[in-house]
Amino acid sequence: MNRARSSPLNTALMHLVLGGYTFLCLAPIILVVMNSMKARNAIFATPLLPPTPRTFDLIGYFTVIGQGDFLFYFGNSLIVTIGSIFFVLLFGAMAAFGLSEYRFRGNTLLGLYMALGIMIPIRLGTIAILNLMVAARLVNTHLALILVYTAQGLPLAIFILQEFMHQVSHDLKNAARIDGLSEYAIFFKLVLPLIRPALATVAVFTMIPIWNDLWFPLILAPGEATKTVTLGAQVFIGQYVTNWNAVLAALSLAILPVLVLYLLFSRQLIRGITAGAVK
Structure with a gap:
């Protein structure tokens, strides 16, 4: 019974850990790509936000x-x-x-x-x-x-x-x-x-x-x-x-x-x- 109840919880925890690890790995890459498509001022003003129509610049x-x-x-x-x-x-x-x-x-x-x-x-x-x-x-x-x-x-x-x-x-x-x-x-x-x-x-x-x-x-x-x-x-x-x-x-x-x-x-x-x- 304990094993049956803990199995879904263990699966959820595993997916949570894997998701967190994937985010930590991809976050720097996403940050670099996002800021590469911004104007210079937007890179320093809003570095954590994606480019908008106003800040988008190639x-x-x-x-x-x-x-x-x-x-x-x-x-x-x-x-x-x-x-x-x-x-x-x-x-x-x-x-x-x-x-x-x-x-x-x-x-x-x-x-x-x-x-x-x-x-x-x-x-x-x-x-x-x-x-x-x-x-x-x-x-x-x-x-x-x-x-x-x-x-x-x-x-x-x-x-x-x-x-x-x-x-x-x-x-x-x-x-x-x-x-x-x-x-x-x-x-x-x-x-x-x-x-x-x-x-x-x-x-x-x-x-x-x-x-x-x-x-x-x-x-x-x-x-x-x-x-x-x-x-x-x-x-x-x-x-x-x-x-x-x-x-x-x-x-x-x-x-x-x-x-x-x-x-x-x-x-x-x-x-x-x-x-x-x-x-």
Whole structure:
């Protein structure tokens, strides 16, 4: 009886908590988008209210698209982000497959060594990375950012994918070997399709810090030809005057790729996060 009575209450509380959490997550985004469509005076006078016919103004978007080379910066961010995600998923999946499939001396220690990058921030090595890129003549290139972000994302990718690859049936892989498939064929045609939720999860969690990063683009690729969206938005922030309409418009447009990626992979992402939670 108590369980029957408490079940609807628990369900209501769960929905309330989830609704509150969703609101807290979306409130800053909604606030930025709303204020990006206001006149400058309205941004400071009524920051928490949506735009009205009197305060509605798209001058920020016109400024960003017309004067800020935003589309060019947007393309740079896409090149760096997509390239980094591709190499993180490829090399991370290969390393995770090797660690989970083959047993050898030092297997566990090697896995722990690769996971150290999760606990040690890559920014601690900024000076050494900059010296390395200067010596390799890669400063102000997309490749410099791709290499750094690939190294940054690999530890978490290996850690997550390794756990999922342990769940792939060994009998299935052994049957494929008996049928004559090579290890590469087993990896690309058998294992990767079975861990798509994990790949989607890694892709989303890898993309967000790369797309929003300001540190490494400022250090390694500050040139006009390689500026990313986040760095490009800084041109509207001056020492004495800040074009808040343009800044908020640039931030609103920068949200779109993350939102599109989430919508495309939302089902796989949820499956990847909740895998193993319910038996």
